[in-house]
Amino acid sequence: MLECFKDMREGIALLKRFLVQRAYTRKLILWAQEDGVISALEKSGVFTAQGYLSALETGLGYKMQDEARRRMALVLLDFLEESGRLKAMPSREAMRTYAVVPDARLPEPLSFTDMEMMESVLESKTAFLDRCIERAGGFLRGKDYLYDFDGSRMVDAGEAWDRFLGNYEFNLAREFLAKAMSADVADTARREIMDLCCGTGHGIEAISRSRPDAVITALDFTDTLRPIALARAASSGARVLWPSAVWKGFGHGLPFEDSRFDMALFSCGDPYIRQEEREAVYAEIKRVLRPGGVLGAVAWGYPDKQRRHIRNSWVRLGVYIHDFAESVCAGWQGFHDIDETVRMARRLGFIPANPFFDDFYMLDTAVWTFKKPEAARRG
Ligand SMILES: C[S@@+](CC[C@H](N)C(=O)[O-])C[C@H]1O[C@@H](n2cnc3c(N)ncnc32)[C@H](O)[C@@H]1O
Structure with missing residues (x-):
């Protein structure tokens, strides 16, 4: 099908x-x-x-x-x-x-x-x-929670996540995002891309389809999903680096030097960031991007009561249903407020370049690109 x-x-x-x-x-x-x-x-x-x-x-x-x-x-x-x-x-x-x-x-x-x-x-x-x-x-x-990412609650959590994360809707969002990110970055010979919270490797697949020349650095805070990601990376033919440095997750610095990456993909990880840590997480992503580099994120925005950002009732209901359902997974913090995301990006000196469309289903609120200015601002 x-x-x-x-x-x-x-x-x-x-x-x-x-x-x-x-x-x-x-x-x-x-x-x-x-x-x-x-x-x-x-x-x-x-x-x-x-x-x-x-x-x-x-x-x-x-x-x-x-x-x-x-x-x-x-x-x-x-x-x-x-x-x-x-x-x-x-x-x-x-x-x-x-x-x-x-x-x-x-x-x-x-x-x-x-x-x-x-x-x-x-x-x-x-x-x-x-x-x-x-x-x-x-x-x-x-x-107790139903699923987590470290496999402590369920033996087959990796497979359950893999099937869910590989669903048609998410794949389409990642594909759209990978194309939008490439369009946002001036052509350079190198394509160093970080896949942050790489999970079971669906992002690696999306990047390698749109940028077969990419060198992808895949990072996550747990090794539980790594075997599935390794297999997916191998079958996609992507060039992937798996850093040996340990990353303890949101709230901890990324184990990379400044300006290392041309792009960062951050897909479906944002609702796992605690509100109080969120700005620091994005500041870290900005730090490891080169000037002119771009961050692409897949993350729904929480429907706003004023209906300025999300007007379509089915989209709104779909986001509520997803948020409610995934709340039974350990670490879930929920979808973040759209205005707050834009304000945070601006405070950090990103240039939001969200490809918003009016009634494009989840692409209205789920696909974000943020550019680090060419002449990097301080901070
Ligand atoms: C819903 S999965 C998305 C995986 C992948 N990016 C994708 O699009 O399929 C969420 C990811 O966030 C990671 N994650 C969850 N809580 C985290 C935390 N506190 N710190 C860092 N990463 C976390 C998980 O390991 C997982 O890879």
């Missing part, structure tokens, strides 16, 4: 049918009903976000004192509002109140043809979402 979508425009057209978003909006609303969320809220009448958290804590035993679980529940609140299951009375943001919409209609199930299409093209994404949503109720009540 994937062969049918070699052309990116066809792929984008497929993603713009919002199959996953439609199917999983229905699924997550049903989950919220079955887990008791909707009836706990019905009992609360009109409630604030704080009242919502208290209702879930007292009514359902959700552990709302825990930061990761509280955040996950708040993502669900935004999802329920966006999907029309809750109505918000938008007074001032801090005093926003909500009420359950009686008899709100569920989105229609996908047609047989759409379901077949989703299962054949996006199964590796939906299988992951299914497992995460299945864990959601238990996790919110205090059960």
Whole structure:
């Protein structure tokens, strides 16, 4: 089936049918009903976000004192509002109140043809979402995380990540990004590219397809996924360097000298950075880029309430669903605010060059390029 979508425009057209978003909006609303969320809220009448958290804590035993679980529940609140299951009375943001919409209609199930299409093209994404949503109720009540990256919780975590990360949508985003990055960097003989948080090597594959001459330095904070990345790198024919220096992860300096790389790919790693460390992580990436070099990131932005950045409701719902589901993975911090990302990039002296389009599905908010100025500013 994937062969049918070699052309990116066809792929984008497929993603713009919002199959996953439609199917999983229905699924997550049903989950919220079955887990008791909707009836706990019905009992609360009109409630604030704080009242919502208290209702879930007292009514359902959700552990709302825990930061990761509280955040996950708040993502669900935004999802329920966006999907029309809750109505918000938008007074001032801090005093926003909500009420359950009686008899709100569920989105229609996908047609047989759409379901077949989703299962054949996006199964590796939906299988992951299914497992995460299945864990959601238990996790919110205090059960352990489902997946992590160091393999301490599950023996086959590497394979599970690999299948999920290799889904059609992410591959398309990486391919789009690799092309956008190349277009942003003046041609030089050398192509030193860092793949930060390389995971199981899907980024290596995307880079080597768009830049067969690249020398890719692949870095991650754990070796657990390395065997899969090594195999993928070997079959793609990419020239990859695997630094022996240990990197302990976000919050620690990158083990490279200044201005070492022409480009940095940072795909699907951003939502694992804690807010307080985020600026330092990007400052480090900037340090190791040469002047004129470019950082390309794949990371959804969290839908803004004002709907200035993300207007399309299916895109918004899709981001909420993803954020909610992946919250059951250890280390997940959630998608970051779009304005904050742009402000941070500017503070650091990057030139944001985000190829934003109006209704391009996830490419609206998920693909970022930031350029380090030719004449590097101080800091
Ligand atoms: C969702 S995977 C993305 C992997 C890969 N870049 C891709 O696009 O397929 C997230 C990556 O972030 C890394 N990661 C998670 N938490 C991290 C941390 N605290 N410090 C550094 N890297 C981390 C993981 O090892 C993993 O490679």
